[in-house]
Amino acid sequence: MNKKLILCAAFLVAAVANAFACTNLIVGKNASADGSTIVSYSADSYGLFGELYHYPAATYKKGTLLDVYEWDTGKYLGKIEQARQTYNVIGNMNEFQVTIGETTFGGRPELADSTGIIDYGSLIYIGLQRSRTAREAIKIMTDLVQEYGYYSSGESFTIADPNEIWIMELIGKGPGIRGAVWVAVRVPDDCISAHANQSRIHQFDMNDKENCLYSPDVISFAREKGYFSGVNKDFSFADAYAPLDFGARRFCEARVWSYFNMFTDQGKAFLPYIQGETNDPMPLFIKPNRKISVQDVQNAMRDHYEGTPLDISNDFGAGPYKTPYRLSPLNFKVDGQEYFNERPISTQQSGFVFVAQMRASMPDAVGGVLWFGTDDANMTVFTPVYCCTDKVPVCYTRVGGADYITFSWDSSFWIFNWVSNMVYPRYDLMIGDIRATQHELEGTFHEAQAGIESMATRLYQKNPDEAKAFLTNYTNMTAQSTFDTWKRLGEFIIVKYADGVIRKMKDGKFERNSIGQPAGVIRPGYPKEFLEEYVKQTGERYKVKE
Numbered sequence: 273m274n275k276k277l278i279l280c281a282a283f284l285v286a287a288v289a290n291a292f293a294c295t296n297l298i299v300g301k302n303a304s305a306d307g308s309t310i311v312s313y314s315a316d317s318y319g320l321f322g323e324l325y326h327y328p329a330a331t332y333k334k335g336t337l338l339d340v341y342e343w344d345t346g347k348y349l350g351k352i353e354q355a356r357q358t359y360n361v362i363g364n365m366n367e368f369q370v371t372i373g374e375t376t377f378g379g380r381p382e383l384a385d386s387t388g389i390i391d392y393g394s395l396i397y398i399g400l401q402r403s404r405t406a407r408e409a410i411k412i413m414t415d416l417v418q419e420y421g422y423y424s425s426g427e428s429f430t431i432a433d434p435n436e437i438w439i440m441e442l443i444g445k446g447p448g449i450r451g452a453v454w455v456a457v458r459v460p461d462d463c464i465s466a467h468a469n470q471s472r473i474h475q476f477d478m479n480d481k482e483n484c485l486y487s488p489d490v491i492s493f494a495r496e497k498g499y500f501s502g503v504n505k506d507f508s509f510a511d512a513y514a515p516l517d518f519g520a521r522r523f524c525e526a527r528v529w530s531y532f533n534m535f536t537d538q539g540k541a542f543l544p545y546i547q548g549e550t551n552d553p554m555p556l557f558i559k560p561n562r563k564i565s566v567q568d569v570q571n572a573m574r575d576h577y578e579g580t581p582l583d584i585s586n587d588f589g590a591g592p593y594k595t596p597y598r599l600s601p602l603n604f605k606v607d608g609q610e611y612f613n614e615r616p617i618s619t620q621q622s623g624f625v626f627v628a629q630m631r632a633s634m635p636d637a638v639g640g641v642l643w644f645g646t647d648d649a650n651m652t653v654f655t656p657v658y659c660c661t662d663k664v665p666v667c668y669t670r671v672g673g674a675d676y677i678t679f680s681w682d683s684s685f686w687i688f689n690w691v692s693n694m695v696y697p698r699y700d701l702m703i704g705d706i707r708a709t710q711h712e713l714e715g716t717f718h719e720a721q722a723g724i725e726s727m728a729t730r731l732y733q734k735n736p737d738e739a740k741a742f743l744t745n746y747t748n749m750t751a752q753s754t755f756d757t758w759k760r761l762g763e764f765i766i767v768k769y770a771d772g773v774i775r776k777m778k779d780g781k782f783e784r785n786s787i788g789q790p791a792g793v794i795r796p797g798y799p800k801e802f803l804e805e806y807v808k809q810t811g812e813r814y815k816v817k818e
Contacts, residue, residue, distance in 0.1 A: 293317050294375040295468045295527050295617050296430045297569055298437055298557075301632075302461040305565040308639075311432045312569050312627045313364060313373030314649055317344070318600070320623030321676040322646035322685040324657065324668035327361040327401050342423065343393020350389035352420050358401040362642065362661045363626060366400040369640035369659055370409055371432045371628040377441070377471045377524075379426025379514040380499070385444040388421030396429070406433040410440055410456050410485060417442070422452045426514055428467040431456070434632035434639060439465060439556070440485075441473050443513050445493065453493050455486040455509050463557040464564065466531045468617075470524035471514035472556055475507065510553070521548060523602055523615040526582060528554060530575055530617060535560040535568075543581065566643060567718060569627045573649040576616040584614045592802035595699035596650075618650040620696065623685070625649040636660070637740050638728045641721075644668070644751075647688035651695060651706050653713045653758065655750045656721065658728075658743035665751035684755050691762040694769070701796060702769060709761050713754055 294317075299310035315322070336354040341347060360367040374392055390398075395413045403409035409431050426443035442454035455473050459465045460483075465472075476484050491507050494500040499512040514520070526546045533539030536558050544550045576596030577583045585596040597620050598613035605611070624646050631639035640659030645652030646668070667687075672680035679686050695702045724746055732739035767782065768775050773793040776783040783791040798806070807814075 293469060294373075295573070296373045296375055296428070296466060297531050297572055297617075298430060298432075298439075298459055298465040299560075299564045299569060300437060300459055300461040300463050300557075301435065303464055303560050303564060305563040305568075306631070307633065308566070308629045308631045309432050309434055309437050310564070310566060310569050310627065310629055311371055311373055311430045311437060312573050312625070313430070314573060314617070314619075314625040315623045316619050316621050317623060318621045319344075319676055321670070321674070322622070322624035322688075323670060324363050324624070324644060324664050325361070325397065326363075326662070326664045327358065327397060328662060329360040329367065330358050332356055332358070338398075340389050340391075340394050340398075340420075342391045343397075344391070349391065349394075349423055350420070352389060352398075352416070355402050359404070360660065360662055361397065361400045362657055362659060362664070363644055364396065364400065365628055365630075365640055365642045365657075365659045366403070367636060367640075367659055368404045369434050369630040369636050370400060370403050370406060371430075371630060371640075371642070372396045372400055372409060373430040373626075373628075375428050375467050375469045376424070377426045377428055377467075377469055377514045377520075379443045379471065381425070383444045383446050383513070384425050385421055385423065385447050385449060387448050388417075388423035388444065388450070390416050390420050390422055392424040392427045392429075395427075399431075406431045406436045406438050410438060413440070414442070414452070414454060414487070417454075418451045421450045426471065428469075428471060430467070432628065432630060434630040434636075437465075439467060439473065441471050441509055441513075451487075453487050453490045453513070455490055456484070457556060458483040459557050462559055464531070464535060464560050465557040466528040468524045468527035470516070470520040471510035472525075472528070472553075473509045474511065474553055474556070475505070476509070478504065516551070516553075518548070518612075519602070521546060522612065525554065526577075527615070527617045530577055530580065530582070531572055532558060533580060534572055534575070535562065535564055537561055539580070546582075566627055566629050567714070570643065570649075570654050570714070572617065573625055573627065574618045576618055576650070577614060582614050582616075584616065588805070589613065591697075592798045593698045593700040595696055597696060597699075618648060620648055620692070622648050622652075625652060625654075627654060634725065634729065635732050635736070635739075637736065637743060638725050638732060645688070646685040648692050651692040651710070652688055653710055653754045654717075655713075655747075655754050656717055657747050657751070660740040661744045661747045662740070663744050663748060665748045665755075667751055667755040681759075684751070684758075687755060687759050687762060691758060691765060694762070694765050698769065700799075701774070702765060705761070705765060705768070709757065713757060717750060 297312040301309045332354045337351040338354040340349045365371045399409045399413045422444040429440045431438045437459045440456035494512040585594045627643040629641045637660035642657040643654035644657045645654045667684040671682045674680035674683035728739045776791045
């Protein structure tokens with residue numbers, strides 16, 4: 273095998289390892305309930321430790337160099353020139369409310385370039401440190417790739433600020449060829465959009481410079497490589513650089529379909545595309561049938577196709593307690609025939625999730641909120657992280673040496689994993705306890721938001737630094753109180769459900785009998801439907817003989 277084929281194979285393996293990993297949901301400012309732009313992101317990757325990143329604002333001398341490390345692996349990639357001024361970044365939002373998320377679509381494996389210095393993660397976090405608007409971020413990111421080379425496979429980025437949301441799709445040109453081909457399309461203010469590990473930009477208006485940006489060779493390069501031979505107006509970025517296959521349709525586009533199904537009346541019309549009955553793609557963006565709130569998007573990130581034809585909570589794979597999760601890998605074989613599991617928006621392998629809220633009507637320090645949580649979106653709590661925050665809550669760090677293979681009782685990532693992994697096997701029995709605490713915490717944060725921001729705005733008018741300190745403290749307080757509450761919830765869960773029984777409760781406390789001893793337990797056994805299937809599978813093996 274020659275060197276180029278080896279490189280292509282290596283990148284194909286990397287693309288498969290990260291495939292079907294992340295989800296971005298998007299709400300334009302005129303489609304949202306409060307006039308904010310809203311975007312979400314789930315970092316779904318086995319091997320990723322969920323933490324809240326922080327890059328403080330700084331100034332640098334001319335000629336300072338920045339070391340670049342691949343986000344996924346920590347591999348050193350090279351040096352680039354550092355900017356003279358960088359901005360505060362907390363998580364995936366900077367101090368000007370610019371937010372960047374991503375999903376990997378991989379695309380044609382021969383276009384990956386192992387000689388590049390800039391990987392997709394570096395594009396996000398370097399771009400955030402250097403940009404004041406979404407448009408500026410697009411220019412900075414594409415300029416970086418052009419100058420230093422793109423290391424990763426095909427990528428979709430959500431790039432947003434309080435006024436605009438863009439989807440940019442980008443892929444390299446192959447080993448040793450610097451730069452990338454890309455296109456960026458602005459999502460209309462009255463629309464919603466999403467992407468989930470499959471390229472979604474098809475035709476685009478090359479004459480609309482206000483709402484469409486692209487590399488000058490995005491079409492000519494496709495012609496050169498033999499990916500496209502038609503007229504320019506028919507060119508589809510997705511068809512050329514990421515041809516649709518079964519996995520892209522069912523594991524990736526299906527998540528976009530689920531989001532559209534929640535907030536438009538077009539779910540039924542788009543379902544045949546997801547089920548492989550038509551190749552007509554869904555639109556990149558669409559108008560919702562109602563205004564969408566931050567809470568709506570948080571709940572959408574918890575979706576498992578419930579109540580739809582793709583619902584995975586009611587068949588044999590859900591087990592006796594109707595768990596809406598499936599173990600990876602997504603594909604499996606039985607007797608030589610290949611089968612698959614559905615891949616919904618919410619999944620167990622999430623490292624962290626966020627819903628970003630950006631508002632032009634407020635000072636940046638107050639208007640930008642990264643609602644952040646670790647582990648699975650379905651069983652996390654989104655806590656408010658203000659974009660001016662310059663001190664990361666301890667529970668969102670690698671406290672106690674925590675990482676993906678090192679447990680720490682002080683780490684939010686591990687406490688949320690501890691609780692969720694107790695719930696997965698007996699989901700139906702236990703999810704109610706999770707929901708009650710989750711709703712109470714998130715409801716409290718949303719109810720308090722107006723008052724907190726009113727106070728912060730008054731402080732900001734007098735002294736911006738005092739307002740930033742106030743919001744940083746609030747960010748840390750809510751994160752820590754959530755961590756403490758969830759730890760207590762875990763202690764409660766293990767007591768209540770240990771050994772397959774349920775300990776009795778009265779007035780919110782575990783019940784004791786008349787002499788002060790723990791009361792008896794409830795033995796829930798298995799659900800009726802499972803027992804019927806159990807007998808069907810085992811016949812008379814367990815039948816009680818007369």
